Structures are given as C-alpha cells and as structure tokens.
Amino acid sequence: MGSSASKISETGLKHCTLWKADRSPACRAVMMALDSMNLSITEVDINMDKGEHRTQEMINLNPLQTLPVFKDRELVISDSHAICSYLASRYCDSGRLLPKDPGGRSIVDQHMHYNSSTIYPRFRAAAYPILYEHCNFVMPQQILEIECIYSDLECMLFKRTWFGGSWATLSDIVFASTISTLNILVPVDKNKYPRLSSWLYRISEELYFITANRKGLSEFSRRIDCSTSLDDTDEFKCPRSSCSRRGLQLKEPSPEATCKPVTQD
Ligand SMILES: N[C@@H](CCC(=O)N[C@@H](CS)C(=O)NCC(=O)O)C(=O)O
Known part of the structure; x- marks a missing residue:
C-alpha cells in the first residue's frame, strides 16, 4: 500500500475512501458507479497477491477480508452492491442509476x-x-x-x-x-x-466502462493467461483520487483491454 496523500478534485468527496484491486469485478462495479456519477473519492490500491487485504488494518475494516471496502466518515461498507446503492442514493439526486420509485x-x-x-x-x-x-x-x-x-x-x-x-x-x-x-x-x-x-x-462503449473497467479487465486477462502473480508494474502506488484515475485512463487507453470477443459486424 502506498502512503502519500492524493489531490482531490473540487468535486471530490474528501471524507470517502475506497480500498480496491482493479482486477476484482466487485471493485470495478464500484469504480464504474463512481465514474458514472462523476464522483471523486480517495482510492487505495490493494495488492491481493501480496495478501494486503488481510492485514490487521484491513481486517479491522472488513472482517470478511474481501474487497472492495468503502468508508464514508464513520460508515464502513464492504459489499460492492451495497456500496453502489449507498453512493447512488446518497450522492446522485437524479435517481438515474437507482430509481427513486x-x-x-x-x-x-x-x-x-x-x-x-x-x-x-x-x-x-x-x-x-x-x-x-x-x-x-x-x-x-x-x-x-x-x-x-x-x-x-x-x-x-x-x-x-x-x-x-x-x-x-x-x-x-x-x-x-x-x-x-x-x-x-x-x-x-x-x-x-x-x-x-x-x-x-x-x-463497453460507455465512458465509465473505459475509465473504470478496462484496465482491470486487462489485468485479470493477463493474470488468467499467466496464472501467476504479475510484477508490480502498476503506475499507481499511492492513494489517489478517482478523478486522477479517470484522467489517466483517458490519456492512455489500453488497446488490449477492449472487450475483444464481443464485436458487432
Ligand atoms: N459480494 C462481495 C464479493 C467480494 C469479493 O468476494 N471480492 C473478492 C475480489 S473480486 C475478494 O476480495 N476475494 C478475496 C480473496 O481472493 O482472497 C461484493 O460484491 O463485494
């Protein structure tokens, strides 16, 4: 886990943190929900291959030892579906992602x-x-x-x-x-x-799929192909804002990370 603080954009929710691993589909669901609502929170990358989701600090947050883990001030939620529902009902007034009726x-x-x-x-x-x-x-x-x-x-x-x-x-x-x-x-x-x-x-053409899902999908695919831990080559080592993650994904789209097998003629 990294240690330096990240810059949060002015639209950010400075009191919220997400602990996540990009290769995890549950984490990517939360990241897509965040990006779809244009919310920026602090994100902390956890290396599951190194067991970082099982440290005492993480067990204190989530005894189930799974990712994602989300914290909003004193509230801790550790299921992606519950996190997505919470974010949409708390921070998305329009009811676009989670209908109000x-x-x-x-x-x-x-x-x-x-x-x-x-x-x-x-x-x-x-x-x-x-x-x-x-x-x-x-x-x-x-x-x-x-x-x-x-x-x-x-x-x-x-x-x-x-x-x-x-x-x-x-x-x-x-x-x-x-x-x-x-x-x-x-x-x-x-x-x-x-x-x-x-x-x-x-x-797969939605912007939030590109900014929040593609990189992790590509990581998962490489991990499945070699079925051993990948080297620590990720560019993100420190907590950062969702906003800076989005910017990076848009600047450096990964061609191998597209939804290859599903194409339309
Ligand atoms: N229902 C949970 C599932 C969480 C879950 O199982 N996450 C996986 C990663 S995708 C995990 O943390 N696995 C622990 C492990 O591999 O040791 C959710 O949607 O958040």
Whole structure:
C-alpha cells in the first residue's frame, strides 16, 4: 500500500475512501458507479497477491477480508452492491442509476441480488482455481453454469436495451463488471446470445466502462493467461483520487483491454 496523500478534485468527496484491486469485478462495479456519477473519492490500491487485504488494518475494516471496502466518515461498507446503492442514493439526486420509485428500485435490487447470489459465486468457482490453485483451464461444469447465466440474461433482455430501465442503471453496471470478466473465461457467443452480446458491446462503449473497467479487465486477462502473480508494474502506488484515475485512463487507453470477443459486424 502506498502512503502519500492524493489531490482531490473540487468535486471530490474528501471524507470517502475506497480500498480496491482493479482486477476484482466487485471493485470495478464500484469504480464504474463512481465514474458514472462523476464522483471523486480517495482510492487505495490493494495488492491481493501480496495478501494486503488481510492485514490487521484491513481486517479491522472488513472482517470478511474481501474487497472492495468503502468508508464514508464513520460508515464502513464492504459489499460492492451495497456500496453502489449507498453512493447512488446518497450522492446522485437524479435517481438515474437507482430509481427513486419503489417499483423501479426493486427491479435494480433484484438484478443486484442475482449478481451477488448467482453470478459472483460462479465467477469465483471458475476463476479462483486458475488464480490461486495452478489450474490452467475452466472446468466443464463451470462452463455449463456460466452458460446458464448467459441464457438467463439473454431472456431478461427480451425487448429491452438495458437491464434496469430505459437507460443504464446500477443493474447494468454490476452486470457489466461480472459479465465482461466472465467473457474472458467463457466468451459470450453472439450467435447463441445475440441480445447479451449486443448489450455487452453497448455498455463497453460507455465512458465509465473505459475509465473504470478496462484496465482491470486487462489485468485479470493477463493474470488468467499467466496464472501467476504479475510484477508490480502498476503506475499507481499511492492513494489517489478517482478523478486522477479517470484522467489517466483517458490519456492512455489500453488497446488490449477492449472487450475483444464481443464485436458487432
Ligand atoms: N459480494 C462481495 C464479493 C467480494 C469479493 O468476494 N471480492 C473478492 C475480489 S473480486 C475478494 O476480495 N476475494 C478475496 C480473496 O481472493 O482472497 C461484493 O460484491 O463485494
């Protein structure tokens, strides 16, 4: 972990901090939510390969020893879905990401529960043996279970452009982080899942996907390919603002980090 303080932009929330790792889809969902709302908070990079999420300081914040961890003054939240909901309801007056009407909100909640209860465990089951147990392929049973998710999502997108409403909401943001990551492990076949494939292409063109998701996706992809820890070559070693992260991503887009397998003719 770095130690120097970062410069927070004038639109920043100086009292908020996010501890995160770019390769984690749960962290990237929060980063996309932040970027979508143009919020700037202090971000601290945690190296999971070095076990930095298990230090006493981090365990005090989050006994579950997972990332992301978010702090707003005395409030600590350690689930990406809860963090996204909190940020949207506390700091986004328009209700654009999280509808204010109970019906609209319940649909977004339903998607976030599906992401948390079904998609995330299947992501872990497929990715963790490769990340941590020297396995170098996705097991057939995991492929089947991921294909079931694609099939569910394909049905959910019937006559819809976005999952949660007429525009992209938190539903789309949390699905974007997990599905773009699963797409690296089990590519979304555009012939079998045309709606899902088009949605993934559409969301991958959103500015917040570019600033908050692409770099981590590329890191995850490289980590899966070599299945050993990557060298510490990251440019970010110190806490910094979300705003400076966004600026850097826009200045230095990574060509390899695009959503390659999902293209449209
Ligand atoms: N439901 C949690 C899941 C958090 C989670 O499992 N995060 C992973 C990273 S993507 C983690 O911290 N894993 C701990 C480890 O790999 O040791 C959320 O959405 O925040």
